[in-house]
Amino acid sequence: xxxxxxxxxTASLVGVSCGMIGVFLILRRMAMMADAISHTVLLGxxxxxLVTRELAGVHMLVGAVVAGLLxxxxxxxxxxxxxxxxxxxxxxxxxxxxxxxxxxAAKAGNAHLDVQHALMGEIAFVPWELVEVPLxxxxxxxxxxxxxxxxxILLAVLAFYKEWKITTFDPELAASIGxxxxxxxxxxxxxxxxxxxxxxxxxxxxxxxxxLITPAASAYLxxxxxxxxxxxxxxxxAASAVIGYYLAVWLDTSISGSMAFTSGLVFxxxxxxxxxxxxxxxxxxxxxxxx
Amino acid sequence: xxxxxxxxxxxxxxxxxxxxxxAGTIGCLSYWKRQSLMSDALSHAAxxxxxxxxxxxxEKQLPAMIAGAAVSSLLGAFFIQMIRSSSRIKEDxxxxxxxxxxxxxxxxxxxxxxxxxxxxxxxxxxxxxxxAASMVRKDVFTMLALAALVLLVxxxxxxxxxxxxxDPAFAAGLGLSMRLMNSVYLAVLVLVIxxxxxxxxxxxxxxxxxxxxxxxxxxxxxxxxxxxxxxxxGGGAGVSGxxxxxxxxxxxxxxxxxxxxxxxxxxxxxxGVEKGLLVRAFQLWIQRRRLAESETAIIGTGVKRx
Numbered sequence: 001x002x003x004x005x006x007x008x009x010t011a012s013l014v015g016v017s018c019g020m021i022g023v024f025l026i027l028r029r030m031a032m033m034a035d036a037i038s039h040t041v042l043l044g045x046x047x048x049x050l051v052t053r054e055l056a057g058v059h060m061l062v063g064a065v066v067a068g069l070l071x072x073x074x075x076x077x078x079x080x081x082x083x084x085x086x087x088x089x090x091x092x093x094x095x096x097x098x099x100x101x102x103x104x105a106a107k108a109g110n111a112h113l114d115v116q117h118a119l120m121g122e123i124a125f126v127p128w129e130l131v132e133v134p135l136x137x138x139x140x141x142x143x144x145x146x147x148x149x150x151x152x153i154l155l156a157v158l159a160f161y162k163e164w165k166i167t168t169f170d171p172e173l174a175a176s177i178g179x180x181x182x183x184x185x186x187x188x189x190x191x192x193x194x195x196x197x198x199x200x201x202x203x204x205x206x207x208x209x210x211x212l213i214t215p216a217a218s219a220y221l222x223x224x225x226x227x228x229x230x231x232x233x234x235x236x237x238a239a240s241a242v243i244g245y246y247l248a249v250w251l252d253t254s255i256s257g258s259m260a261f262t263s264g265l266v267f268x269x270x271x272x273x274x275x276x277x278x279x280x281x282x283x284x285x286x287x288x289x290x291x
Numbered sequence: 292x293x294x295x296x297x298x299x300x301x302x303x304x305x306x307x308x309x310x311x312x313x314a315g316t317i318g319c320l321s322y323w324k325r326q327s328l329m330s331d332a333l334s335h336a337a338x339x340x341x342x343x344x345x346x347x348x349x350e351k352q353l354p355a356m357i358a359g360a361a362v363s364s365l366l367g368a369f370f371i372q373m374i375r376s377s378s379r380i381k382e383d384x385x386x387x388x389x390x391x392x393x394x395x396x397x398x399x400x401x402x403x404x405x406x407x408x409x410x411x412x413x414x415x416x417x418x419x420x421x422x423a424a425s426m427v428r429k430d431v432f433t434m435l436a437l438a439a440l441v442l443l444v445x446x447x448x449x450x451x452x453x454x455x456x457x458d459p460a461f462a463a464g465l466g467l468s469m470r471l472m473n474s475v476y477l478a479v480l481v482l483v484i485x486x487x488x489x490x491x492x493x494x495x496x497x498x499x500x501x502x503x504x505x506x507x508x509x510x511x512x513x514x515x516x517x518x519x520x521x522x523x524x525g526g527g528a529g530v531s532g533x534x535x536x537x538x539x540x541x542x543x544x545x546x547x548x549x550x551x552x553x554x555x556x557x558x559x560x561x562x563g564v565e566k567g568l569l570v571r572a573f574q575l576w577i578q579r580r581r582l583a584e585s586e587t588a589i590i591g592t593g594v595k596r597x
Contacts, residue, residue, distance in 0.1 A: 026380075031387035032328050082566050083505050086328040090501035095553040098495060098546035101420065105542055119419065119494075120398050206335075206494070207398070210391030217384050254402040260395025267388060277378050 004245075006127040006140055011245055011259060013146040014199045014211055015237030020153055021195045022216030023226070023233045024188060027168050032086065033072070034192060034212045036093035040071045041196045042118050042205045043100035050107060060197055061145075068193025069186060071096065097205075121204035121256045142201040149198040156191060157230070160184070165226055203256040210260035211237060218263075218270040221277045236266050300537060302431045303423050303490075307529035309438035310487050311548075314496075315503035315525025316445045316518045317483045320476060322504040323456040323514075329371070331497035332386040334484045336367025338397030338493045341418055341485075346404060353430045353489065356418075357437075360485040367393050368477060394493070420543035421492035423533045430489060437486045441479050445518065448475075453514050490533070495545035499525060502552040509563025524559075528552035 001009070025034050044067025048059040071092055078088035104118065129141045157164060166174040167184045175181050192212075199208045215236035219229045244259030251258070272279050321330050340363025341356045348355055367389045374385040401418075417425055426434070445452065454462035455472045463469055480500075487496045507521035532548030561568050 026384045029381055029383060031381075031384040035328075035331075035387050035390065081560065081568070082508070084322065084325060084327065086325065087322055087501055087505045090327045090331060090497060091505055091553065091556060094495055094498035094501065094549050095556075098498070098549040098553075101543065101546040102550070105546075106539065120402075207391060207395050209387055210395050213384055213387040214392060217380050217388055220380065221378060248399070251399070251403065252406060253399045257395040257398030257402060260391055261399055264388065264392030264395070267392075271374065271378060279377060282377075 003127050004249075006143060007123055007255070008242055008245055010123060010126050010140065010143045010146060010202050011241035011255070012238040013143065013150055014202045014208075015215065015239070015241035015259075016234040017146060017150045017153055017195050017237075018199060018208065018211035019215040019219075019233040019235075019237030020157060020230055021192055022212040022214075022237075023219065023230050024164060024168055025192065025212060026216045026220060027226075028188075031213050032089055033075070033189075034196075035209045036075070036089045037068045037071050037189070037192055038196045038205050038208045038212070039093045039097040040067045040100075041193055041200065043067050043096045043103075044193075045118075045197065045200065046100045046103045050103065060200075061194055064197030064200075065190050065193045067096070068189055068196070072186070072189045117204070118200075119204045119206055120254055121200065121202050121207065123202040123255045126201060142198075145198045146202075149194055153191060153195065156187070164188075203259060207256045207260040210263050211240070214260075214263035214267050215240060218267045221270045221274040224276075236263070240266055299428065299431075300424065302428060303426055304530050304533060306426075306431045306435040306438065307423060307490060307533045307548075308526045309435055309442070310483075310490060311499060311503075311525035311527065311529025312522040313438040313441040313445075313483050313525075314487060314499040314529075315507070315521035315523070317441060317480055318500035318502075318504040318525070319507065319514070319518050319521050320445070320452060320456065321480065321500060322508075324476070327501045327504075328383070328386060328497075329368075330480060330484065330500040332371065332390040333364045333367055333481060334488065334493050334496040335390040335397075336393040337361070337364040337481075337485055337488055338418065339363050339393055339400055340366075341488065342397055342400040342404060346400065353433055356489075357433070357485045360488060361481050363393065364481045364484060365477070368481070397493075417492070417543075418488055419492050419494060421488070421490050421495070421545035421548075423490040423544040424537050426489060434486045434489070437482060441483050442522075444475070444479050449515060449518065457514075490529075490544055491548055492543065492545035495549050498545075498549040498552060499528065502549070502556050503528065506552075506556040506559040506563075509559040509565050509567050512565060524552065524555045528555060 025031055041064045044063035045060050048063030052059045074092045075085070075088045078091065079085055083091065126140050126142045130138045131141045131144055133139050133144055163174070163179050163184060167179060167181050171181050195212070196208050199211065203211060216229070216233045218236050219232035222232055223229050240263035241259050244262035245255055247262060248255040248258040270278070275281055318330070321327050337360035340359035340361070343363070344355045344359025345351060370389050371382065371385045374380050374388070375382045451462070451467060451472065454465070454467060455469070455476070459469055483500070484496055487499060491499055503521040503524040504517065506524050507517045510520050511517050528548050528551040532551040533544055535551070536542045536544040536547040559567065564570055
């Protein structure tokens with residue numbers, strides 16, 4: 001496949017994976033937790049790198065999941081000690097993120113892992129780092145990781161579709177009919193961390209938040225059905241990625257930045273034009289409603 | 292050590308002290324408005340405005356960049372408010388979107404400026420993680436004056452803030468305009484954020500607003516002393532973080548300031564007199580002992596009677 005083909009494929013995979021996870025994030029009102037985890041995942045990656053001196057594969061995923069779960073646990077623990085929820089999130093993620101940045105600046109800073117990369121990703125370099133995969137052949141490392149992660153997400157969502165639905169919309173009912181709500185919660189946080197770290201190479205720690213939240217929020221304005229929302233959100237994510245890529249090429253600027261920006265434009269469009277919840281529809285509808 | 296005590300660094304430290312104090316006290320207002328993460332969204336949203344100001348002027352002019360940053364930060368606040376009130380999207384989702392989309396736009400603009408090869412670009416990268424030591428004397432004075440102004444606003448109207456935060460209905464009854472108070476609150480919040488960006492960076496500026504108030508709560512119940520303690524912690528974190536970061540070449544200031552603030556938070560969490568971990572453990576221990584004593588006493592009397 002061509003150079004830009006790989007980039008487009010990788011970016012769309014980020015869009016689809018983040019789009020699916022994002023749906024549950026915003027329905028569970030955990031958008032800011034995603035922001036926190038996307039920051040702290042950096043610390044997990046840096047520590048995994050310092051221990052193994054390798055910047056790829058399983059170590060990073062493990063480091064990221066540990067960092068993500070640690071964030072969730074710490075936030076809950078501080079809340080139990082009388083700190084307000086959003087203050088607790090703020091304290092935990094800024095601290096862990098700072099440790100990560102200082103470790104990069106002082107110890108791990110080199111060609112493979114620098115602060116710039118951590119923030120914005122380097123999707124332009126993705127097609128150069130190839131791995132050999134049986135049956136498929138040579139494929140970029142980041143693309144392969146994303147394919148695996150997307151498969152895991154799809155598997156988790158489809159296998160427990162009903163459970164996700166009930167724990168998301170009515171956790172008390174879920175608990176009363178014996179669904180392990182806490183386990184589902186941590187499983188979900190694990191999925192968020194894995195998605196974040198898989199997207200890390202492509203879009204970096206902060207802009208992944210845009211890909212996680214914005215397509216899902218746009219989809220939320222178009223539909224009330226979970227399955228439709230999942231499909232729409234993935235489509236919006238992939239569209240933002242592709243349009244963002246061409247915008248970046250046209251303006252000669254950061255690809256990840258422009259993917260995030262495009263997702264914002266998609267949201268703005270949805271906010272204006274959605275038939276049910278859009279602002280334009282609202283302007284038109286009062287006349288109908290008064291009848 | 293001689294380098295550490297250069298005249299410039301002394302001024303930088305003084306201004307960091309004021310910035311930290313201002314951030315700590317404003318943070319208390321956000322804490323009780325339960326809007327800690329709002330400050331995070333607003334500081335990320337400041338990036339594109341600062342860069343646009345730089346692009347228009349073609350060189351680094353702190354006052355202009357502060358103004359640009361303030362405009363885009365307020366625009367972010369407007370978007371959050373608009374999305375929340377006019378659609379089914381919840382506030383935290385709106386904040387996350389504004390934070391990341393504005394930041395993405397900022398990164399786009401920074402990259403474009405860097406690719407044009409403008410010689411003065413170095414000032415832009417320090418916008419992201421902060422570089423207090425790189426501030427020149429004029430920047431330091433700008434920051435100092437604005438931080439002092441913010442402190443003045445908070446302390447002069449302390450009573451009004453208290454009413455605004457804890458009993459808005461009563462305040463409205465007294466004829467205090469909630470709209471005005473809200474606007475002033477947003478204005479000083481954005482002001483602190485934009486003057487802090489140069490030194491702490493857009494990503495971590497929020498920490499200086501969030502962590503000191505969370506720590507101060509472990510020392511006092513009164514709002515006024517919480518303001519003072521949070522100001523003290525913020526100032527302390529600002530000064531010590533800047534000192535640490537100036538020891539390594541090119542070390543970013545922001546993360547060190549955050550770590551200094553978190554260190555103070557941990558100390559407060561363990562040793563704080565209001566519900567600190569040690570105090571709690573001690574109280575629990577005393578209660579257990581009392582319970583045990585009263586139990587033995589009851590059993591003792593029971594035996595006597597028997």
